[in-house]
Amino acid sequence: MATERIWLDVPFAEKDAAKRAGARWDGAAKRWYAPRAGIQALDRWAAQAEIPDLLPGEQRSLGAGLFVDLVPRSCWFTNVRSCVDQRDWERLRRMITRRAGHRCEVCGAAEDPGAKMWLEAHERWTYNDATRVQRLGRLICLCGRCHMVTHFGLAQVRGREKEAYAHLMAVTGMTESEAREHVEVAFEVWFQLSRIRWTLDLSILTDAGVTVTPPPDAAGRDTVATETLGRT
Template structure:
């Protein structure tokens, strides 16, 4: 009988391969009628002297989505974010899948937030020739990196200095380089805000399961149907011609959510 040293977190995997629990020895084992080869290939289960290799080094600022940048949504595209198109259950499913896929670390700086690890940030591409705004992904960002992407919101909250410092630290930029980047991002924002945008969020159809109603809404928007609808409060924000610094403080800043890890 082959005894195993199976960590508790991997017990379901061992059981699925045919292992059984010996309550007397308090160990998992491979019954005689079960092929032992899949277990012998797992040194961490079968070798009593096995030492797990150290995890690969994580260098802040070198995640898969690095570098960090200010990501502004044109004013003419406000109030058409995923939070408004999806049900609460669908948005929660999208956020949680995004966090889990990133192993609950920021995809930009490889760090975690002090209270909750990551937040969900929608990435859109804007084709200025066609006027189509296309959802390309949802990314897991730590609260600090997320705050930088919504730099205007950081200004409104009086946290421009913190956002600037984080952008400098992650990208290795000087303060002058940060200011130049923000000015350039604002120029793009102003230019795109003068255009009307047709939303295409069909990427989401392959990401999570959606209700028929939500699917129809997304497909209709991609076909150019369904004008942007605004609540009185949303219309008041647009009518006020808010300063560019406000950007998407109410619209696109996703609520944080606590997840383990």
Template sequence: MKLIGFGKTDDSDWKLPEEDMTFGGNTLYVDLIPSSCWFSNVRSLVSYADWRIIRNKVISRAEYKCEICGSEEMPLHCHERWDFNDKTQTQTLKRLMCICPACHDTTHFGRSQITGHGKTAIKHLEDVNKWNITETKSHISNAFALWKARSKMEWNLDISIITNAGISVNEIPGSNKREKISHETIKRINKNDDQY
């Protein structure tokens, strides 16, 4: 698949050939990536130019609105939804979706705590899902329990929906290289120059 185009276009029908547009639904939930998988994502594995095009197409097909809460707050982000198969220890990219900064901070709640946005993320989770604080805390606690268990595993990364679309990727790092990648990326995040 040749990626073309920037700017506002009608990409409402655009999708990666094997993308599951229903995976994970359009609900807001804390989706903690196992620490053994941190920062090995599409954005870090494709060229900057390809990432910008993919991101723009995902945002365009969502009609420039968050697919979770409907917000049009800019900048909208391109979020990856992953399936974690505990038996095969495979992390598989299933879907790319357009989400607003508040939903992205909530989804990546662990990162939000590190960057000082934890309380705001909790409030957004409550508001969007119409939960009380007890429901919210229970959800977050369950997400961290799952994260802790999955972080003990070494995961294989499957981004075949990207490669099967003909998009070139950098070498997929083994789990032994991911710790170094995570430290380097956290430094960039702290400099606030990371683009989603």
């Protein structure tokens, strides 16, 4: 009879330390485990309860398809991953990829380590102009190429604009002129959103038991964006 795995929650940044402590990797489950009970060096990575596939208040249909989804400038580089503990992020990442069937929820691509193509989590937000609240509404699983298109401004900064345009057209069927118009409209929306200092609402995470480190206030997030871009 097969022995049930003793699963661990190991953040990517700590995988080498976990391996040295005796952890083993299950390639099918894409998760670390303890080969036997009682290895005290692995206690720090003991698995916590799984995060539910549907986060409280999450809108799974929000922001379907591939489109340029630019967050306000004051929120650049202040994402969900930067606001949660690394172990909680590992639990979130595992849930997001699992419920997506380990494929991009837009184009259907799977991870391809040989091509350095990974599955990544992206935040879909809603904006309330009256209350100036930017609410996390959904976490979606995207491949690296779809994520690059979504963050089109970052693709430009990194010299990948042509690649982003090509993928946008390939997935959506847009013509070149339609794609350029789409990007132009997206930047106009971004410009309007960036005129407001938003308060972040991450309640779909906190209501699921995920510990959130309060992000900087709006003015502080703008400073983070400026400093990070300066190092890019």
